[in-house]
Amino acid sequence: MATLEELRMQLDEIDDQLVNLYESRMQVCREVGELKVNTGRKVFDRQREREKLEAVSAKVSGDFNKKGIQELYEQLMSMSRKLQYQQLVGAGALGRLPFIEVDSLDKSNARVVFPGVEGAYSQAAMQHYFGENCNSFHVRTFRDAMEAIEEGSADYAVLPIENSSAGAVDEMYDHLVEFENYIVGETVIPITHTLAGLPGTKLDDIQRVYSKGVALLQASRFLNEHGNWQQISVANTSIAAKKVLDDQDYTQAAVCSAYAAKVHGLSVLEENINDVPNNSTRFIVVTNQKIFLHDASKISICFEVPHESGSLYHILSHFIYNDLNMTKIESRPIEGRNWEYRFFVDFEGNMADAAVKNAIRGLREEARNLKILGNY
Incomplete structure (x- = not known):
């Protein structure tokens, strides 16, 4: 029976072959990219890639190996696309970036x-x-x-x-x-939120508190200590202050800034009522x-992806490959399509940067409905 050291030596020999084969494969991919640049053909051919995955998985045995070879080839084809996107950008094919x-x-x-x-x-x-x-x-x-x-x-x-x-x-x-x-x-x-009311209002007088919904949440600990207060959401904290002034009702108060209270002639009944002090x-x-x-350093985009395993993972790989730091990701439901989501991403960069151009080129090819929300 082979020792651990002998098995590792065998793996090293196989890996050397894989490295050489990888470089040979990427050279052919580079030539494919040159043809696509010259003929105007798209880099991403979804049907071709699906057929390739089916073909290679049919050549191995066992579910574990079939899944593994598909994952390996997904990565190989992803690297090929990224190389070809670089070639397109280098040839001046930047896509639609009319900023x-x-x-x-x-x-x-x-x-x-x-x-x-x-x-x-x-x-x-x-x-x-x-x-x-x-x-x-x-x-x-x-x-x-x-x-x-x-x-x-x-x-x-x-x-x-x-x-x-x-x-x-x-x-x-x-x-x-x-x-x-x-x-x-x-x-x-x-x-910094305050509780504001008409001059002369006492906390015991209050029955209803108005503010923007998120402001009520930000002061929920203080407000919930007064369980008998009805919390009512309005469009804006300053609108809440104006309502208290207009209604001239001592049972009403607003969660707003001290400046809004001053503007609308209200008295600050309690200061600094935020749950979190550094809000x-x-x-x-x-x-x-x-x-x-020209000195913008953050880009915001949104996109959709196919509702299938691994689709978001492959899209996000464009940031990794181009050494772009993703600082935020949010998701929002897509109207009319239950349990499908649109993703919002912030990442560091400027649209004049080559790495950003490469990433956006790949994202535009592979994501659905990509929109650049701004560079700032």
Whole structure:
């Protein structure tokens, strides 16, 4: 019976053969890629790959080996495609990337829209990015803001996309798919909630508390200590403060910022009621122009994949192969298709980078309905 050392020597000899065969295979793949570049043929041939997997699995015995040889050839064909995508990009076949590089945004002459009313956190984010004296107006909802830039009544919109404690703003992800608007910037601001009411209101007077749903969640520990308070969701924290002022009802209070309370003439009844003390929200700056800053360092995309085993794994391999750092992934249900999902990915890079061009070329070929949401 062979010793462990002898068996390992046999494996080393086989591996040397595999390495040589791999290099020979990739050389042939390179020649195939040159033919495809010259003839304009697509790199990804799904039917050809399925037939190849069936053929190689038929040549081995046992379920374990059949599964293993399929996985091995899936990786070999994936590497072949990535090589050929590089060849296409090198030949100038970049695909549909009609984004224009710009040196800066014209913040001084921009008209900016934010959701909510005076005192909204979105207004604070807007002022943080564009300056306190920017030309701005407000609308009621996120959708209204997206429509305003799509139709051209505003140049930019500032909208929340993610909170450090409550997570993603799902509605915004859906709007980014629906509208032909694109992310060109982002800013992060701290979110510090207060409980505000009419001057003279006491905690014992309160029966109903209004705020945006996510703000109620962010202050749930404090609010739940007062189990008799009815929590009612409205479109925005600043709208909640305005409602309390308009109704002139001492049984009502709002979860909002201290600034919103001041704007609407309310008294702060309790400060810093966040469940998590270091709470912050990331806001995106959106426009209807396909532009990106020359020093942009993050790209957001969304895509769908076939509803089958391994499909997401193979798509994400494009980031690994091109040494791109994926910083975030979210999924959202696809309307009208039960239990199927659209994926949203953020990764580091600039659309002028060769690695990004290679990755996007491969993603566009292999994913369904790829959309570049912005480079910022």
